[in-house]
Amino acid sequence: MAFISSVKRTLKKVKWKRYTSYIVVGAWFAVLLLLDLFGGLNDTGSRLMMLAAVYAVLAVSLNLVVGVLGELSLGHAGFMAAGGYIGAIVSKALAPSLPVAAYFPVSMIAGGLAAAAFGILIGVPVLRLKGDYIAIVTLAFSMIVFTVAQNLDFTGGASGLKEIPAETNYINAFVVLIIVLVVIQNFTRSKHGRAIMSIRDNEIAARACGVNITYYKLFAFTLAAFLAGVGGCLYAHTATVLRPESVDYNTSIELLVMVVLGGMGSMTGSVIAAAVLTLLPEYLRFLQDYRMIIYAVVLILIMVINNNETLRRYKDRFFAWCKRALAAAWAKCKTALKGKKKAPAPAAETRETLQAPAEFTEVDETALDERERKGEK
């Protein structure tokens, strides 16, 4: 019993909020594994899940620029393209002579480095600009990459780079997603991430605190480009044919939608939004022609609900209510179980029933108050 209570105590000390993204991805992965084990995952399904994981990697890397650094980048697909093409070319060259486990990581790192090189190349001049200009220049960059990829021989021209080994499966896609999440979150929750967020919040004050603005902006931008390159490489090995159209500015905008939908700076949000926005259009196929309309309406509704103060308050209240109801139900279950187990201990039992819900409601209400205060501000 002492052991269990000590475990309980340590579990209470853990700041769960820090690990939500890992928990979400882990749970998603576990469900997929179970489905696969019992034959519930067909080819289409696993391909969709791979795509969702790939887009989650890309969205999370874009979130580093948009949410953490606070600069609008409309050219993220450009980095994805650089990583995708270079990674695919490397794997095509190495595939005949090396086993998958050896060449796939190599090509991913090569793709990442190629994208990072572009990141530095673009970042040095661009990050001296402010706000909207960065958006325009990054957009131009992705269009240049698109045109170049369409016209070069080694990228396969307009018909695309073909016969890329199909080495992505949902397992390695999720492993990469977890690694990317660890890298980004460890980075943002350190001195470096704090410096980058301080630049986002107030550049003048950050400089007065001795933060080297140019260095940290470039660092964040390059790291995001590297991870986008890794994501692009993963994408190339999912699609097996890399066409310029699949990495044009439409993709950049889609990624941006995922980041905004999931919440700026929230990695968990980006992962969930990437999954929803990749899976939703596919699972709405039964609606045929109305599919994209429904998709757009859902998108607009989510955005409106997230950004409207009143609606958001109702949403928060609804979630708080759900939480309270769950807590109450849980407490009831607990007492019911306890009552069956050891009936002759009524004193302890009543204390339990009184304590558990009170504790939960207290937590909920303070959280609610805080949100409401924020909402009213």
Place this chain on the structure above:
Amino acid sequence: MPILKTENLSITFGGLKAVSDFSVEIEKNRIYGLIGPNGAGKTTVFNMLTGVYKPTAGRFYLDGEDLTGKSPIYINRKGVARTFQNIRLFGKMTVLENVLVGLHAMNKCDPFSSILRLPRYWRTERELKNKAHALLDVFGLDGEAEHISSNLPYGKQRKLEIARALATNPKLLLLDEPAAGMNPHETGELMETIRLIRDGFDMTILLIEHDLKLVSGICEEVTVLNFGTTLAQGKVEDVLRDPAVVTAYLGE
């Protein structure tokens, strides 16, 4: 040797002489006031001393080292920290994180140790968090360490800004209108805090202020600026009785 010495510090924007021939010598451990009507060039002096503006003429020395025209980061590392007239906190970050950004230069952890969570990361992080908590404790903010800084009440935001400036381990602290927007009770508290910083941190403080009660209460010496020129300089009692100063503040 004075901690801060400026020689004829001047700056012009286009044809406008914002500050001309600003010369002071501030001894260690003093609280020095910089006063004057609106638009007199007080904040411009601060911006020159922190490297935000490059002076067009004149030089300034911190502890004997010439820092004229150096970058803000370099000047900050050498020991000049400031607060801002309109509070500039990192609004979406927590109170603790704000102070940790102030401790940025002291954190020698490299990106790879941070990403891989090597022992070095944990060591520096623990050390600096302890330091930050100790600093917040001095200002009575430790209870709110995990709050988002923009949710703090106004007076506490001012205190947090001072704490963040002190975290950079300065020799000279520049306070830009620390009492702006405070009621008399809060101003009294602030005066205590400023004295406490001077004594506890062995600090030299240069402050801009409009509240003459605060200035005469804690400053040993003052300089009065008007239209960018130095109107009077010296002991507080003498300067505030100077007819030229009275005219500048109250009119003919």
